[in-house]
Amino acid sequence: MNDQRPVVVIILILLVGLVLLTKLFSIQVLDDSFMKRAERNAIQRVVDHPYRGLIYDRNGKLLVYNNPIFDLMVVPKEFHVEDTARFLNLFGITKEHLIEKYTAAKKYSSVKPSPLIKQISTTDFAKMQDFLIDYPGLFIMTRSVRSYPEPIAAHALGYIGEINARQLERDSAHYYSQGDYVGLSGMERFYEDDLRGEKGVKYKMVNVRGIDKGPFKDGEYDTASVAGINLTSTIDRELQLYGEFLMQGKTGSVVAIEPKSGEILAMISAPFYDPNDLTGSEFGKTYTQLNKDPQKPLFNRPIMAMYPPGSIFKIVQSLIGLQDGILTPETTFACNKSLVACHNHPSPVNLFGAIRNSCNPYYHQAFRKMINREVSSNTFKDTEIGLNDWRDKVLKFGLGSRLGIDIVGEKGGDVPSSRLYDKFYGEGRWKYSTIYSLSIGQGELQVTPVQMANLAAIFANKGYYYTPHLIKSVDGDPSQIPAQYRVKNEVGVDAHHFDMVQDAMAEALYGTAARAIIKDLVIAGKTGTAQNPHGEDHSVFVAFAPKDDPKIAIAVYVENAGWGGRAAASTASLMIEKYIKGDITRPELQDYVLAGNFIY
Template sequence: MNENRHSVIIIVIIIVGLILLSKLFMIQVIDDSFLRRAERNAVQRIVDYPYRGLVYDRNDELLVYNNPVFDLMVIPQEFNIVDTAKFCKLFQIEKEELKEKYKAARKYSWVKPSPLIKQISNTDFARIQDYLIDYPGLFVMTRSVRAYPDSVASSALGYIAEIVPRQLERDSAHYYNQGDYIGHSGLESYYEKFLRGKKGAKYKMVNVRGVDKGSFKNGQLDTASIPGLNLQSTIDMALQKYGEKLMKGKRGSVVAIQPKTGEILSMISAPVYDPNLLAGSAYGKNYLKLRNDSTKPLFNRPIMAMYPPGSIFKIVQSLIGLQWGIITPNTTFACNKSLVACHNHPSPVNLFGAIRNSCNPYYHQAFRMMINQDISSNTFTDTQIGLDKWHEAVEKFGLGNKLGVDLPYESSGSVPSSKLYDRIYGKGRWKYSTIYSLSIGQGEMQVTPLQMANLAAIFANKGYYFTPHLIKSINGNPDDIPEEFTTKHDVGVAPHHFDMVHDAMAEALYGTAMRAIIKDITIAGKTGTAQNPHGEDHSVFVAFAPKEDPQIAIAVYVENAGWGGRAAASTASLMIEQYLRGHIERPALEEYVLAGDFGD
């Protein structure tokens, strides 16, 4: 009996021993997961962040470059401070902030690094680097922030900032980690995948106290970061700087386009802010200050603000009426002010005179002919049919929908259709007398300054446009720009209809915008006054020049500046002269615009 029990015990010991030996064999020979875990405890993975691509203007002038900065990282398990006051003074951090950062790091991971102090400048790093050895668990990670040599084009360029949770959730490629930086607006956001580059990694051995013991496996697993691609933008920095100078102290927008290509030469959102404010360690403080500013400098007016197009829309009405054969250059109407208010000018007028004098009653009557074509004997149905046909024609001019510019957060504007009025008044309960304000670009119509500049390009091109864009080449290759920016869009109006319109627009300056006239350069333009229910109306002007061979199309909005022939026309004229001549020969007009007193 005892012998049997002894044998059983021996057998059990042998079996347990075999199991342990098998497990040990699995751990040491076959399954290397424990080895990898052990290595991770002794190996630090340091991300090698790439330099973002640079951004140049159309003439190869540098707009955006990189400045190296340093993030002070902490590993909570190894971090220890003997004298907190001394540490805070040395590293220029408040005691409460230090506690919060350390608490957040511990919550994230006890053994993985977290940022303790971000974006330390070169100067500050030189001051503290010799003291880092005194604080176990601290090491420095090199990054870069954006810098702007001329501090221009902030609304077009955008800015980078730390990634937010919703952006992390959308990162299907799992490129980003919490704490990484990403483009938040402008070109920085739209072309993020080109600008960001590819991360690298370095692995180093550390002992139990976190002391660096050299590279892991002689650097065999290290990978180098790959810098982002450089972008050449379409912006003309000299023109951009001049436009920002003219718009200083004002609110509004300037958008200038090269008509034959759709390249945006200048995009100004006033008031302008210095893009350097949103780069570096002061980002958070400066961002809050800009966001809370009542003048809304972060609001990208050229693509986000929406206004009634006003009298400028009369050019679109003229072209659609000509194309449909509803009106001809000889169609004549009296300036009947009982229909709609108008300023004093000769009457009656033909189409040329209507454009030149911006005659409101003319378009009231012409628009009625376009909308009510007696397709239906029912007035309400006839108006609904006509309006929807008109709506379709207007949309071809790039209105009522996003143009597709290479910037985020573009607004679409609004061109009303029968659905809108059915919703407001009820189906079959509205007619022409309800919607006649559309005839002169008022009422429910809304456009962005970018769309207005694109209209000027359409007029210049006699019936087509390329989607406005800010990219000229990627890494020196112009063939890499997206196809949608090289596709021609036809607006459905025959080119010959534009000839008389061009002549009338050039002549209109002598009636409504004398200040815009430039000696030896023929400008074709149109003033407008966008109604503003909250105060003084907005001054609007669109133009292209030279009329014979257009090189620039422009739209200017100056908020609360009244009549378009003053602030907007003067600003646009100076921008045109600067672009075509490279200098200004009308200092008095320049002083007038800079002063900003547009009372006369």
């Protein structure tokens, strides 16, 4: 028995050795998970962020390009600092910043990179790059921010910023990661999927000090980023620049459209801001300042501000009345100021004269005929039926709902229905005398400036419009713009009804907007004064030109500037001249607009 003990021990040792050798063979040869873990400790995965697509104006002039910036990344497990004061001085940060970012990075992952300093400028990067080798666990990730050769069109172009948690949750494609930049407003947001491009990734070997030792496996697993698609905007840079020049120091908006296409030539929201201020490391600070500014420079007035249209709406009333046969060019009413206030002009007037002289009593009486058609034996019910029928026709002019411009945040305005008055006064307890202010574009009517510019395009086109938009081509191909911007929208009024209306609008300038007249260029326009219960009324003007072959339709709102024939008409006239003729021949009118003394 004793003689067998050595044999048993040897067998046990051999069995244990065999098991260990088998396990070692499995670990080293068959199972590569340990090797992969080791590789992960020595390999850095660096995302290659693509350049966003560029944005050009309609004539190929650059509006938005990219500037490189740098993020200093840290891998907490490898990061070590002996002289903290020297580190803080070299990299230009505070101790509190270092502790905060390092703690957040460590909490996220001790072996994965996190940002330590974001959006380092080229100048600052040049100062610190030679010292990176002294600090293991640090490396640079290159990104880009937007830059603008001309500080214009901030509200139309929009801005980019760091993605937030809510946006990450909605990212079903899992394209974005925390810290990525994304379009937050304007075209940058609407066309984010086109502009953002495709990410790439690079794997590189690093030693224990974090020093780059070259690509992993000769870049076998690397993928290159793909730059975003370039977009051509409908904006005319020179017209936009001139419009912002005229609107400096004012509050309001200007929207100019090419009538035959719906392309927006200029979109100005005043006060405006320099889009370069919402880039780089000062983004958060600057955004907060702009957001707190009582003048609301971030508020996109062309698509968000809502005003009563005022006398501009009389053109819509005229066209609906003509189409329904309730009005004819010969329909005549007296300028009865006991019905509603009006300025002095010849009386009575036919429809042409009513448009030319902007006669309030005419439209009071005309609207009553349009609403109260005696289709019911009940006066209240008759008004309700007439109002709802009228509303349906007004909605076809692109009012009362969002047009669908390619910017997020557009408001739809309001065209009141019988339900609104039932809610206010009770069903069957209101009639024409309750709502007559609608006849002259006041009361509960609300429109946005882009809707007003679209009305001008409808008047120019004699009854149709294309949805206003800011995109002209995608990657040089006009056919790639969204399909809804190539759909012709008819408003339901026969083209021949517009002939007299256009003639009256051209003649109206001599009565209410003489400043807008341009030698050798016929403008058809209409002034308006939008009531403002909080101060001076708003000056409003819409127009198109040339009358017989329209190239531009425009709407101008200047808040608290009074009569439409002054501030708004003068501004619109100068913009029309700039676009069609290229030069300004009336410097005295330009000086008048720039001075801004419209109330006198």
